[in-house]
Amino acid sequence: MKPSVRFPVTSTLLARLAYTSIIANVAIVVTGGGVRLTRSGLGCPTWPRCTDESYTTTPEMGVNGVIEFGNRLLTFVVGIIALAVVLGVLAQRPRRRGLLPLSVAVLLGIPAQAVIGGITVLTHLNPWVVGLHFLASMVVIAAAYALWRRIVEPDGPATPTVPAPLRTLALLTTLVSAAVLVVGTWVTGSGPHAGDQGAARNGLDPEAISQVHADGVFLLIGLSVALVLAFRAVGAARAARAAALLVAVELGQGLIGFVQYFTHLPVVLVAAHMLGSCLVLLASLAVLWSTRERRPVAPPARPAPAAEPVTAVA
Structure with a gap:
């Protein structure tokens, strides 16, 4: 067979x-x-x-x-x-x-x-x-x-690349990023793009909930900038690059958010903002992953060959 x-x-x-x-x-x-x-x-x-x-x-x-x-x-x-x-x-x-x-x-x-x-x-x-x-x-x-x-x-096995307080700060930044996404759905639910003319809105005041969302974004950017500086201070270059990329994505997403708000939510910018939300999440996760690394497991050492017995010569 x-x-x-x-x-x-x-x-x-x-x-x-x-x-x-x-x-x-x-x-x-x-x-x-x-x-x-x-x-x-x-x-x-x-x-x-x-x-x-x-x-x-x-x-x-x-x-x-x-x-x-x-x-x-x-x-x-x-x-x-x-x-x-x-x-x-x-x-x-x-x-x-x-x-x-x-x-x-x-x-x-x-x-x-x-x-x-x-x-x-x-x-x-x-x-x-x-x-x-x-x-x-x-x-x-x-x-x-x-x-x-x-x-x-x-x-x-995963090993830390930065001190424990910075790993905690990275986790906090990721949680704030998630919270910003949640509040962003509340903003969407209060706005004009309901998906259908007969769909209801959530009843929240659009300006008030947009301000809450903006405050969360400012907090997130502040935490991200702090991560960049802290990672650089401890010599964690890979983590610092990941945090710098997160700041860049957040600034781009924030710019889109402000422009769409003051231009009364044009469809193209709202779609770009949704893509930006995904990129912010991925960049936040990249920072979290950069605080530790995995190294290859060394193969087990082979036992040394047994020495051949020596025969005495008369």
Whole structure:
């Protein structure tokens, strides 16, 4: 009987698949924003069907139906990529520790996110559910990023690269970044881009909640600048570069936010702001990962060969 042939899954191939998964999950956030910004949120007025009689859009539903249904189809593309990562992890020999739970978490997060998306339709785009839909995508992106980093890192134990107080500061910065994302969904829920003309708003005062969001952004930038200076002070060059990139992304995102606010939320800038939210999250996670590193595990030393017995010569 011939031995079964396994498809070789290298760490490079697996890393590329995981990186593609990150890009795909960011893309579906942006396209999901496009659904809302084009008022196509109820282009398919029910879920999981597109209409009561059809799983697909119909000509009578027009361009809004096409946009909404197209975004639903993208969920399958993202899911296929995530499934490919899981299969790649299972096929890898030797299998790396910790990869399978992370890859399964990403895979299961996609249908969970899709179900929340369906609930948004069934609740006629309730702004709180819409916000939860966005945040669920952020969780999946974070898991996909963690998986990618685990793949590209060596398989040794994690060791700190900066003192404990700075690791705590990096964690605090990441938590503030997450809080800014949460408050950002409240701002969206109070604004004009509801996804459909008949969708309700959350009732919060747009100016007041926008100010709270801006205050959180200022706090986040301040913490990030402090990280840059602190990492440089202790000679952690890699961590300092990651923090400097985070500051640059935050400044770009903040600029977009201010411009869109004072120009009455043009669609293009709102879409750019959603992409920026994903980039801020990824940059925050990169800083957190830069506070420790994994080194390759040294192979066990081979025992020295036994010395040959010496025979005495008479």
